Each structure stands twice: as C-alpha cells, then as structure tokens.
Amino acid sequence: MNETTLKSILNSVARGETSIENALQTLKHLSVEDIGYAHIDHHRSLRKGFPEVIFGQNKSVDQIIGIMERMNQWEKIILVTRIDPDKAATVISRFKDAEYHDDAQMIYLAKDTIPVTGKGTILIISAGTSDIPVAKEAFLTAKAMGNDVETVFDVGVAGIHRLFSHKKMIESASVLIVVAGMEGALPSVVAGLVDRPVIAVPTSVGYGSSFGGLTALLSMLNSCSSNIAVVNIDNGFGAGYMAAMINRV
Amino acid sequence: MNETTLKSILNSVARGETSIENALQTLKHLSVEDIGYAHIDHHRSLRKGFPEVIFGQNKSVDQIIGIMERMNQWEKIILVTRIDPDKAATVISRFKDAEYHDDAQMIYLAKDTIPVTGKGTILIISAGTSDIPVAKEAFLTAKAMGNDVETVFDVGVAGIHRLFSHKKMIESASVLIVVAGMEGALPSVVAGLVDRPVIAVPTSVGYGSSFGGLTALLSMLNSCSSNIAVVNIDNGFGAGYMAAMINRV
Amino acid sequence: MNETTLKSILNSVARGETSIENALQTLKHLSVEDIGYAHIDHHRSLRKGFPEVIFGQNKSVDQIIGIMERMNQWEKIILVTRIDPDKAATVISRFKDAEYHDDAQMIYLAKDTIPVTGKGTILIISAGTSDIPVAKEAFLTAKAMGNDVETVFDVGVAGIHRLFSHKKMIESASVLIVVAGMEGALPSVVAGLVDRPVIAVPTSVGYGSSFGGLTALLSMLNSCSSNIAVVNIDNGFGAGYMAAMINRV
Amino acid sequence: MNETTLKSILNSVARGETSIENALQTLKHLSVEDIGYAHIDHHRSLRKGFPEVIFGQNKSVDQIIGIMERMNQWEKIILVTRIDPDKAATVISRFKDAEYHDDAQMIYLAKDTIPVTGKGTILIISAGTSDIPVAKEAFLTAKAMGNDVETVFDVGVAGIHRLFSHKKMIESASVLIVVAGMEGALPSVVAGLVDRPVIAVPTSVGYGSSFGGLTALLSMLNSCSSNIAVVNIDNGFGAGYMAAMINRV
Amino acid sequence: MNETTLKSILNSVARGETSIENALQTLKHLSVEDIGYAHIDHHRSLRKGFPEVIFGQNKSVDQIIGIMERMNQWEKIILVTRIDPDKAATVISRFKDAEYHDDAQMIYLAKDTIPVTGKGTILIISAGTSDIPVAKEAFLTAKAMGNDVETVFDVGVAGIHRLFSHKKMIESASVLIVVAGMEGALPSVVAGLVDRPVIAVPTSVGYGSSFGGLTALLSMLNSCSSNIAVVNIDNGFGAGYMAAMINRV
Amino acid sequence: MNETTLKSILNSVARGETSIENALQTLKHLSVEDIGYAHIDHHRSLRKGFPEVIFGQNKSVDQIIGIMERMNQWEKIILVTRIDPDKAATVISRFKDAEYHDDAQMIYLAKDTIPVTGKGTILIISAGTSDIPVAKEAFLTAKAMGNDVETVFDVGVAGIHRLFSHKKMIESASVLIVVAGMEGALPSVVAGLVDRPVIAVPTSVGYGSSFGGLTALLSMLNSCSSNIAVVNIDNGFGAGYMAAMINRV
Amino acid sequence: MNETTLKSILNSVARGETSIENALQTLKHLSVEDIGYAHIDHHRSLRKGFPEVIFGQNKSVDQIIGIMERMNQWEKIILVTRIDPDKAATVISRFKDAEYHDDAQMIYLAKDTIPVTGKGTILIISAGTSDIPVAKEAFLTAKAMGNDVETVFDVGVAGIHRLFSHKKMIESASVLIVVAGMEGALPSVVAGLVDRPVIAVPTSVGYGSSFGGLTALLSMLNSCSSNIAVVNIDNGFGAGYMAAMINRV
Amino acid sequence: MNETTLKSILNSVARGETSIENALQTLKHLSVEDIGYAHIDHHRSLRKGFPEVIFGQNKSVDQIIGIMERMNQWEKIILVTRIDPDKAATVISRFKDAEYHDDAQMIYLAKDTIPVTGKGTILIISAGTSDIPVAKEAFLTAKAMGNDVETVFDVGVAGIHRLFSHKKMIESASVLIVVAGMEGALPSVVAGLVDRPVIAVPTSVGYGSSFGGLTALLSMLNSCSSNIAVVNIDNGFGAGYMAAMINRV
16 A cells, blocks of 8 residues: 555545545555464555565465455555465466566566656676576566666676676666676676675575575675675565665665 | 866866876876785776775785875875774874774774765664674764764664664664674664665674674574665674765665 | 373272282383384373373384374373374374374374463464464464463564554463564564563574574574573474473473 | 652652652653663663663673663662673772672672562573583572572583482472583483473583584574573573573463 | 405415416406496405495496496495485395395395304494484494394483483493484483493484584584594494494404 | 687688678677677687586576577587586487587587697596596596596595505696595595696585585695695586696696 | 492401491492582492593683592592693692693593503504694593503605505504594595594694684594594594593403 | 705715715605604605695694704705794794795795796786785795796775786786685686686685685685686695696696
C-alpha cells in the first residue's frame, strides 16, 4: 500500500463514496496482517517506499501464494526471490501479470509500467558470464524500484582492456553494482576509476578454495578502494535494492 | 590537486604569469609521482574528488612524512588513518595545521575550513560506548569530505527504546552509518525503520566467539533488511568515505 | 518407565497379583537394556522426568522400530526427532497412536493426553516464516513435556513493530524461545524487553555467508543482552527441552 | 532505579515532602540518560529487575567512572565486568563500597547486603583449576542478583569419580552452571545426571587446537544431553545472569 | 606378499622346482608394480606386516578390480574401504571369497581364516547407534590384522551409567578404540578410567555446528586425559590399523 | 587469433587479395567481441600466446557453443574445462575435431597437430590413483600449449620407494607438476630432490578433515622446500598453464 | 601414591608399627583431596600407573606449589608442564630435587632414579631445529614414565636423505613420536617405513597459513599412512604419555 | 659446498697437495652433518644449486651461529630469514661479510660478488608501500641466487594507471613476482597483461577481515588469470627462490 492508494481511500471517504465502516475495515489491515505463518508488513511501502519482498527459499508454494494474495490487494508490484522453476510454475499460474525470470530465479508481478523515479543511471557490471544470474537479480530489483539500469557482462580483470572499452558508460553512471566470483577483484578496479558509490556483490562462482564465494566476499571487504560497500554472497537482490536507495538520496 | 588548483595553474599560464616551462614541470607530477617507496596518485583528487588517504599502519614515520610532503604541495586536505600516538606525535610536529585525533587514531590536516557540499545529513549511530573510536573515524572522514554529520552513541538493541528516542533524527538523515560490535544487530533494526541507505560497520568490540569482529561482520552481511551494505571490520574510514560518495549522488 | 509405572508394579507384587519372579523379570530391564545396536536407558524417565528421545537421523528404520518397541512397554510418551517422511511412514504404520509432524520432521507417540505440569507459559517466537519448522520442533517437545506453549511467527527485526504488537504476550511468558536464521538478531531484541530467560535457537535459514546457520549462532552467542543462552543450529528439540526444564524450576 | 526507589519518590510527592518540580526533575532521567559517550538505561532495573552492568573492556577509566556516578544516584548495586587491575584501582578509589575481585576481573559495588530472592540453589562447577576465574565471575553475578550459590572446582572428566563424590550437591541444585575449557565435556556428563537446566560456559583454557575456547564452545553446543544451553566463551557473567533469571521463574 | 610366500619361492628355487628365470620374473614384481593408474606396493606386506589397503572412494570399478587382481596373486587378505554398494556388487562378483559389509562400506577378501597374533583384546566402544558403521570399519580392519576384538555400542555420556555397566570389559582390554560424533566427549571419559592407550575416532554424526565431525575431532584433540591419540573423522579403518599395530608392540 | 593468422590477413591485404573493407571488418573483432553474455578476448592469443580457455562450470550449453563458434573462426585450439559429460555431448556434436576427455572433464578442439615449442619436459606426478583426473587436466593443457609431457601416477609418500624408482625421470624434467590430495606431502618431498620449479596442485581427494582439499592446499603452501608454488584445489588446468609458461622462459 | 607406597602402609599396620587410626588418616586422602581450587586425584597413580601431571598454564604459582605439596607426600615423580621460567624459578626454589627444563618449559621432580619398565625403545624424531622444544617435552615425559628414549632432530622432508641416514634406529624402535610444524609431512613418510605405531605431533612452528600449527595438524590427520594417530598442536607431553602407554601393552 | 669447491678438493688430492686422509675427513661431512640440534645438509648446494637457507624464527642465537659456522666452511653465500634485529646484531658481529637488512629481516653473508646466471630479468611489483618488506625479502633472495632483479612499488589496483605507467618494464620481464596484501587483486591484473609466469605473494598487510593475509592468499589462489602460482603469506623468500628456479629453466 503506497501513499497513492492510501490517499485514494481517504478521498473516497471525504467524498462520501466509501462509508467509514468500510474504510476502517480496509485500513485496519494496513499495518501488520497476521496470517499465522506470516506477519505481512503492509506498512512497509509507506515506511520504506517499496513493499516487502518475499524470500522464496524455504517457503512452501502455499505460503508464497497466501502471502501474495494478501499483498496483491494493496500493492502495485510484488517480487519473490530465490524461487526455483518448479515452485514458480505453480505460483505464476495463479496470478495474471506474474512472470518468472529463470536466470534470476525471481517472480516479478507488476500491475502497471513502473515509472522511472531514480535520479541517475545504475550500471551493473559482471566479471564473468557465470555471474550473470546474480547480476540479473540486481537488474530486476533496481528496475522494479523505478530506475534506469544498464549492464556490461564478462569484463573481468584477466583481460582488463575489456573493462576499459566501456569507460564512458562507467564514468557516467550514478551508482555501480559490480558482481564477481573467484578472486572478486573487479569491484576494486572499477571503484578506482570512478567517484561514485560502488556496491560489490560476491558470487559463489568458482571451485576449491573459492569456498562458495567466501574468497570473493573477503576480497571485496578488504578493497584498497574506499568507495565500496559489500552485500552477501549471491545477493543480487540486496545490491539492486541498496543501489535504488542510493539513487534516490 | 583538485580542479580549482588545476584551473589556477592554467589561468596563470594563460595570463603569462607562469612560463610554459614551469607549468610543465608542475603538471608532469600531476598524474603519478614515484618516490621509490610510493607512487603518489596526485590525479586522484581530480578523478575521485578527494585526494589519496594515507594508510598509516605498517608504514614508517619517514614514509608517512615523505608522502605528506609531496601531497602537501597540491592538496588542501590530507588524512592519515590507523596511526598510533607515538608515530603521530613525530608526524604532526612537522606539519602546521595537522592535528591528531587519538580516539580515531587519525591525522587530519586541513588548510582551510571545508565547505559543506554533501546534500543531506549523514547520521552516525554506535551500538556501544566501546564502538565510538570507529564511529569517530567515520565522522572525521565524512566531515573532511564536506558533509553535515551528526552522531548518536550507545543505543544498542539490549535496550531498544534508547534508539527510538532518536527517531526524528534517524528519519531525517539522508545516509546512515551504523557501527556495532558483538552480535552486530543494530544496523538491521535501524535499516528497518528508514528508506535510506545504511552503511553497516562491524567492530572488533567483544570477546570469545566475537572473533575480532567476524561475528558482527557476518551478522550484518546476512541482514534481513535490504537497504544495507557492509564495510570491513573497524573500517570507519571506508564507511565515512562511502557515505560521502552517496551523499553526493 | 516413570514413577507411576514403577509403583504399580510394586503394588501389584504387594497385593500378590504379580509373582516375584515376574516382577524381577520386568525390573531387571529397568536400568539399561542392551539390544546390540543400542543401550536403551529405561532409567532416564526416573532420573530426568522424561524418557530418552530417539535421534532419527543416521538410524535405520529397523533400529528405530526396535528401540520404540522396547520403550513402548514402559513409557507413555515417545518422541523421534529428525526423521524424514519416508522412514516415518514405515515407522508410524507399526505403532498406533504414533503421528508424524512433517514440518518438524518428528514422530510423536502419546498414549494419553499429557497433563500440564509446567508452571508458566512458554512462548516461542520465530523471526521468519522459514524458521517455523524449527519452532514447531520446540513446540512439540515442550508440549510433550507438559507445558502451556504459545507461538508468534514471522516478527523479525526488519519490521520491529510486528514484534511490539505482541508485547503483552511477550511480557507474560515465563520462558521464551526465540528462533531466527540469517543475522539472528531477534533474540537480543526480545531479551532486552523481558526479565525472563530466553533460549535462542539459530536456524540454517539463509544463504551465502550465513554458512548454514553459523552466522546466526555466533550472533546469538555474542548478544549484548544477558538473559540469553543458546542451543545448536536448528535444535528446536533442545530448546523445547531446556525451556521445559526451566519451567519446572 | 528499582521499584522501591520509585515508590519512595512518589510517596514523598504524595506526602507533600517533595515538590512536583523536583520529582519531575528526578524522574525525567529515569528512562534513558544521554551523557554523550553513553546512553544510561536507568529504566532497566524496573524492566529487567537488575540495573545495567558495565562492560569494562574497551572503555576508558573516565567513561567507567562517569557512568558509575550517574548510576550510583539510583542503583543499590553496580557491577563492572572485564576491567583489568590498573583501571580498577583508579575506579574503586572513587567509590566507597566498591571492591575489586581480581580473579574475576570485576568491580562489585553494593550499598547494602543483597537479600536472597532466588528460589533454589545455583551450583557452579568447574572442570579445572584454570577455569576458576570464569566461574568466579558467574558466582559474583548470581550472588549480586540475590541467589544462594555454591561451588565445586576441578572435577573434570579425566577423573570422573571426583565429580561423583559431589553427587548429592549436584542433585539438589535447582540450576547448574558448568564451566570448562579444553574439550568442554563436563557439561554433557553433568546434564546427564540431573533433571535441571544446565548453563554451559566454555573457557579459553587450553592451547593449540582449543582455538581460544572454540573447541569447548562447539563441544557444548553439540551435547548429546538435552537440558543444556550455552553462553559465549569466558562469559561467566552471562551464565550467572541467566541462572539468576531461571532461578526466579 | 608376506614372508611365507617369499620363502616358498626361494625354497622352490633351492629345490630346483622353479627355474631361476621364472623366479626372477616373479620377484621383479615384488617391490612395486606399475600398472599405469597405480603403483602397487607388493613390498608392503614384508615391510609393514600387512598388504596395501585399497581406498575405494574416487576410484573406478575397473581400477579397483585391476588392483585386486594383481594383489590377489600374492596376498592372503585384501581390504577395500569406502566403496559404495553399487560399485561393490560388481567387484565382489569377480572374486570368490570376497564379501561386502554394507554398514562399514568395506570389501573383505580373506583366503583363509586369519590367525590371532595380537597380544591382548582390542575393545571398540561407540557413543551412539549412529556411530556403528565407523566402529564396524575399525572392527573388520582389526580382525583382518589378526586380533581379538570386542564391541560395546551406544554408551554415550548422556547416560554415563551405561558405560560403567561394562567396566570389567573396559579394564581388561589392552587397546581401546572409542568412536563418537556430536560433542565427542566419550574418549576423554573412557581414557580417564584405564591405563591403556585409547584411539579416539570422531564421526560425522550430528548436525548444525557439529560441522561434519569437526567438533568431535577438536574435542578429542583437546582431551584432558593424556592416553589418547586421534585419527581422521570417520576413519574407522585407521583406528583399527593403529590399534593392531599397538597390540603387536 | 595468433600472430600467424594476423600476418596472413595483412599479407592478403598487401597482395590485394583482400579488400581493405573486408580486412577491417575482420580485424575490428580482434580485440574484444561483445556477444551480450560474454566479452570474447580475441586479443589474448596475441598477448598471452594462447587463446582464452572456456570455464565450462555454471555456463549453459548455448553459451559455451556461442563462445566456441566465435573463437573457432580465429583460433587453432580451443579448450573447455570443467564441463560434465551431458553438456559435453551436445557441445562436441557441433564441432568436428572436438573431443571430450571424461576423466579430465575437458573438451579439446585442435585443428592441427600442435608443434612442441616448450624447451624441456614437463613431468606430472600424482600421489594417488584418485588424483589422476586432476593430473590429466594438467596434462592436456600442457600438451595443448606445445610441450613434451610425461606422467608418473600413484607414488605417494606412504611408500616413498615408489617415487625413488623414477628418480631419473624426475631429475631430467625441466618443470614438475605434483598433484596430491589428503595430506598433500608429496610436492615437498619431490621439491627436495630437484633444482627445478615445482607446481603443487592440491586435490579434493580425501574425507573428513581433508575439508575438500583445504588440508592439502595448506600443506603445500607451508612446504619446507622452497622451489614450490601452489595453485587452487583441483586446478590441473592452471598448473598445466603455469608449467607451460615456465617452460618457455 | 603407587602400589608400593600403599603396600608399605598396609604392611606397617600389619606389623603393628602404625596404628589403625593413623593409617586411616593417611588413606582417607587417597582417593580425591579437595583443596578448594583443586581436587587432587591421588588415586590416579593406582588407576593409571602414573600420577596426575600439573598443567601449569593459567595456574598461579601459589596454586602450583599447593598442589605439589600435597602430591609430594605420596608420589615419587611430579611433572609440571607449560610453566614459564619466571613462575618456575619460584616453584623449584621450594622443592629440592625439582629441576626446570627451559626448552620444554617443564618442571621435573623425581625422588629416585626411574627404573626402565617400558618394553622397547621410544624414538622421537623432529622435522626441524625449531620443533625441538616440543620433542623435549615428549622426551622428558616418556623418560619419567620409565622408558628408553632416543632422539633424532632436524631431518625434515626437504632433504629426505637426512632421515634415511638413521634408518636402522628407525626400524628398531618399538614406538615412534614424530614432531613437525609447517606442512607436517614427516610423520607420513616415517610411518610408511615402519610397521610400528607412530604418534604424530604437530607444532606451531611456521608462519602465515600455518595458522599456529593447524596446517600441520590437518596434514597429519589426513596421512595416507595408516599407522598414525595424532595429538594436539605442541602437545609433546601427550605424545610422550601415549607412547609410554603403548610401550607397556 | 658447490661443484667448484668439490672440484678444487679433488684437484688438490690429484696434485698430491692434500693427503687422502685429509680429503676424506673433509668429504665425509659433505652429505649431512649432525650437530645435535640440526642436520646440516651440505649436499644441498650440489643437489639444488644453492645452499640450505636458515629459517631464523624460533631458533636461538646460538643455534643460528652454530649452523652458520659449519656452513661457512664450505659455502660462498649464507642467508638467514625471519631474524629480528636483536638476534641479528649478535649474529652479524660474529661473521665478517655478514650484513643485516632490517626491512626484510634477513642476514646476507656473501664472500664474493655473486655472478648473474639467471637468463632474464625478474621483476618484483608491490601493491602498496606496506608490502615492501616482503618484496625486499624476495629481492635479496633472487639477487643472492644470481639474477637481475628490478622493482616497482606501490602500484595497487585502487589507481590502476600507476601500474600501466610501467608497462614496458612489465612486458620485458621473464618472471614476475607480485606482492600484495588486503584484497590481493594485483597479481590477477598483472598476469592478465603478460605471457610470463607470475609468482603471487600474499602479505599480512591489512586489518579486520584480512585475517593476517588469508584474504589475499585466497584471492590469489582463485585468480581468473591462469599464469599464476602462489606461495605462503609473507613468504618473500620462497617467491624469490621459485622465481630464480624458473629463471634458470
């Protein structure tokens, strides 16, 4: 429930089109709705400018559908992250407008076109082809939150000239998300080139002593560049969300 | 060397006050000056809007002084981080305007008052009294980069009402830095209250299984709030720098 | 074998209804029964007020059934933890009264209704919907041990007002179990609100640097609240057991 | 500020002995007092039945004294933990009634004899002589919170008969704290003997792969006994606090 | 190839029953036979009193059969460890006398009854039912190496009286193998009771912070009893082998 | 695209056989070709003497084929590493000359016989039979890069005389690759015997506290021999590549 | 108190030289003596053939002296391990016959020459000069327990021929202790040469990724030789004790 | 003892200038000299082309001097690594020609100028000023082994243009050593630019989650560039040694 929805209810009451009884009924669910297995935070769109996002992993299909049904009454956009194709197929069959992005393992349900409200462009860079699914999760999230988003994929440090060939795009972005697995060196290099905030996303791409992304994570946390902050391994969603927050400041 | 200094050299040449010979001599150091033990990146103020910051740990007093002397010719502000009181005493005796902040273990050399150029207010919150030194490092860095900065200390989650008593200040900040050791829970709670980017800084405050800040670090990386990104343990400097970058977007 | 069963045997002997021969035969198994692959501790109900609980993981169906058959002769309640649905189906088909709770992955065999003997109410709080299975394991265990148990699910710190809407229930509990994955911050916040013992249960919910629950575990061990003690990752059973012990003190 | 203090202020107002002006002045500090480097939680004694305890590590002598001075106006008991002898000497010279326990590294300031309000006896057992300092921290904390506390030291599993010689004391305790370093096996054995809650405290006693207490911590978290919950390494204070909470249930 | 086989070849030559040509052909394989994917160490039975044991994990069925065929010409006993049922079925179909023990995941091929040559009795104790597979691997290995071996299973420290009921057997063993998962406390307790060497075997039984047996391993390495040495997690084979070596000293 | 290809294009232009238009078209892809999901670094063969190698893990079959198609226009040799048999079957059906080595999980596409350009012999030694797949990956890589390569398998330190029987081959190699899992001791021993560089490759062969190769990795990094450097766990490819680089120095 | 002492008391009573009163007084301390900070296990010499050994680390000088004074009444040999030179100086000044070995950091108090009761020779091998202190601790312990002990120092795998020059001594030992830091490879090589039990002792010698001996420890636990068992890092005492136990079997 | 020394002894015997008796006396120490606390490997210069290097850490001054005295009779160059200034002062006072390099913490004793025998130039690059001590250790080692060595310091990835300004030197080196702490990204970038082997040296420079160099180590092991192999944290000596070996291939 964002401010627009709220205002329209109040206007409707003001105009006598909605009885106070009905409006009350509607608004009392506004803050937190307890449906047993979940406390849905309807107030979040008002407080944080974007509704709760459903973390699909470990939730049953029924739980996901149940939460979406409640949210669907109030929200214009619903995201479900970390949902595998099997569970997603059942879920999207229940909601028109819902689409599944299988690289990002994400359900995206938008009732209208989302207007661009972010100030500048968010640029998402991936070190390798294998990092693209995480980059896509960031892309979809930032898009859903009303931003212009651009992408450059597979420009890791083993051939640094690949990166430099996109220098203009890099220098004109207002926020950058850099996604990398293995040694996770790319965010340091990118951050050294710009005077903009860089969100570094380690991925679990690699093997052996990459330890499921731990190496990339540690590498990014210890960057010798200072305009970097880091999110969890494979957390494309968090990076996209944080970048959107920054792009509104 | 920031844009102002660069322009004044070029103007001086244009006006014939400086010979081309002299200007060349000056500018050829502009990019990178190799002094044997260091490559000073004079270009950084132009590229990133703020000069290189000297990481004091592991450097000798002579090395620090040597680097500062070269930077001092071009820059209006010089910061040295992670320098202990003994080394700092020798260093500041050599530079007028240099002052040492012993809680933050930082040297601060500003030739003029730094004008505020950041858009909103940066708020720095610490969970405990013991986290203040790291918070101070963030404070001094963000100040040096031209920001309005406010602080609230010792409002950790063991008594959450202490935090809520500062709700107004929290909601009006444009970027928040939250510093916490031990279980590192505070950034999650703060981020849940605002629609602004939160930079989380884990500290090494704690004992036993806090493992020198690792617990707080992991906790922050796994936050269930999404408007959070994390910097290295005790990296107040990086948090202040990142917040300043965001406050300019 | 609890005290009631023991007394009824002795009474039966006293009344001449059971020969000494038969009683001896019965009682000689009382302490420890060695069935080759297991030493069944029949004495435990006397010593600890609750019979041995069967840890299902790594045990074969035959082993579980074998142990249950021996216990079933003496005990009024039998619990099997960490048993997957396939193995459970075979097991419960052999024991009437046995029921399987598939969210908690637990078999529950109670011959009678269990009387409430615990003094106050045990409240179980989960941070997320995904933590419910662990919370359910705690719930069933505490119930089986004779306690009034209540639950509040999905009230994590990303929207702290969800927690506060249950303040009354929280303040009236005599023991609290708080279950959380990811950053594991909820127990610290809850413990800060009450003057009661809090059992913190980390769960393996999360990904990347949650490291299978390690992050939540470390976070809880380093809580800045002091009325907290912690059990193993996903150990809902242990938390329910410990809470029951406390509720009897 | 506990309930007694609060009542006496209100009575004084009721009797006209204190002006409303003065009472207001007094009470407005009641909730949280912000002294710059600390937010003192005066409300805690009301909310949790025991005042805030000062974590001495990483705090300066001046900060500790400053906090104690404010607390001293309202509280009957003040504890400072993890304070080394040098800092403690300065601090206790400023407060009559303050005494320093150098094995537990704790300052103890009690204005009156503390009445016993806990229901049963808390028994503290240590595995070795080297674990005594941690056990003492638990002892002093539980004492300060109004409990009968007994101790048995150096009865580790290498000579298990030493433990059994205290069987009576063990079986009559209402809550047990078991402190052990190295392999941390003692709490499992003790918990197997009783039907009471056991708080396990790992210590950093050991060397090599004891990893500063990590081994004992992990051992205790994985106990095959179920009536156990664990606190941080060397956290005698937390164990004493938790035991006191349990002893009141 | 043990000493008996070697002597019989030499005798055969001495008696003129075998030509020098043939004997040479035979003996030249004696030391090391290179079959491309393996260097078979035929000399090992002479040097170490027991032939090479085949580590089945990661080897293909063809490789295992190939190695066994060569060994089968010279050795009276062949063991294959860590071989799953599918691979084992194919392998044992090729060698008469070969039998598969599916709890221990081990192939055992003995041409004759193995005479007992070890001096005393090796006693194998397991903490739980779930630890039996590892205990069985130790059992089969020690048996194959010519020892009297006895077993006691499921006598962990949660009910320590179960252990004490076998005191006589424990005190009369010459070497003890103690197998335990979870907190791994049993070896410390057993070693405290005897003046004999104890081989401690940690198992991967457990969950959460047992970290696949790491906790039990660390626990055993830090035992406060001194007559303990430790082998790798789940390494029943190594424990049986080491015990056999000791039983011959 | 290596120097030969480049020269032939230029010659063709010089001879008027290719129009400048066409040559331009050809050469503009030379540096980096962006195909959306990948930036193909055609320049690499010129810069590094060997084309980019495709890391198959985490890439889809379509992505691998797409990249190979572009490379196939310019390169004489293409390698794909870490590709499982299913994906490989589809890929090699699309490229004649492509062959799949299923022990090394590698696709090898060479248009011509590769001439030997390396100076000396590269010797690859494996500690066990189970380490052969990693050794084979190194073998194929070094072969593809134009080297004489020899192998000795299964000569680990448990029977050190197996190694010594190959002393001549060991002493005559110019570079050695030593592959070992478990305790990873073999590279130290080999390096002690020669005055040549040794590339140590830890493998994930082992169980329990081998932690997926971490133990072997750490062991090799701490070698008391000095002519050793280490690559990632199971990184046969990197070892072969590095050895080839050394063999050209 | 060993059997000899016990018999002499009983004989003295039998001969009427000691009153029953006095003998009782003497014997009642025999089992466990509680001196507040320690439970002295006087029974241990009877049960385990060697008295309790005092772990000096973390104990105060007064505690060590107090324990020694009680033990001194009954025991013929007292060992204190891990005691630094300062504390040791005070302690040995109080006991004639006590001597301090500063390489092993051990106090050794033997009233008589210790007769050799072990069956064969214990051989202690160190990989480097830096490992000697740990080897010496093993040496003194095994000596004190009545064994012939020999030593070979600094024969690590970087020059394996140094080891082979002692082949005879190695092959004639009945138990071997092998002490190594860094990569910890030596025990595997030694164990491959003999058919005797090898106790492997990792040391903290090394730097960087030796992680205080963790690398050597893991290496030894994963040995491809099977006649190896491992003790804690730097635990020379435990190795000597275990070897002595084995040498008596 | 290198080949030259050996030949001169043999020539001297041939010419009758040395008696066979004396020559024998001399040569019998040649292989390994056992001086109790060390086995000096005089054979190493013959076998490996460079004498044993003394690891100073954990050795006493007397041990170092003792070893040097024996080596000094035969060798033309002696290195001692990881020796602190205090110990070094005593040592160098005993050997003329010995000099101490206090940045590298190394003693260097060369009787003559060392001739350059390496084929190309070894280039040592450091990421930061703080990494110079480790780089210097590599420098001195490679120099001592007869190589042309050049250095470029402080060209880390935060300002990547600093590196590119040395492109010519980088491309003309035959072997490169790249030294970096913190995120350890520099070796990946450098290796991407050249077709030469790169030895990566992680340093312990950094704080917090750099974990004493572990982050840099892991980062380098997971490099997406393939011409990289890694040595232990801070192991400048090993890097210099390995580079020298490569430069001779």
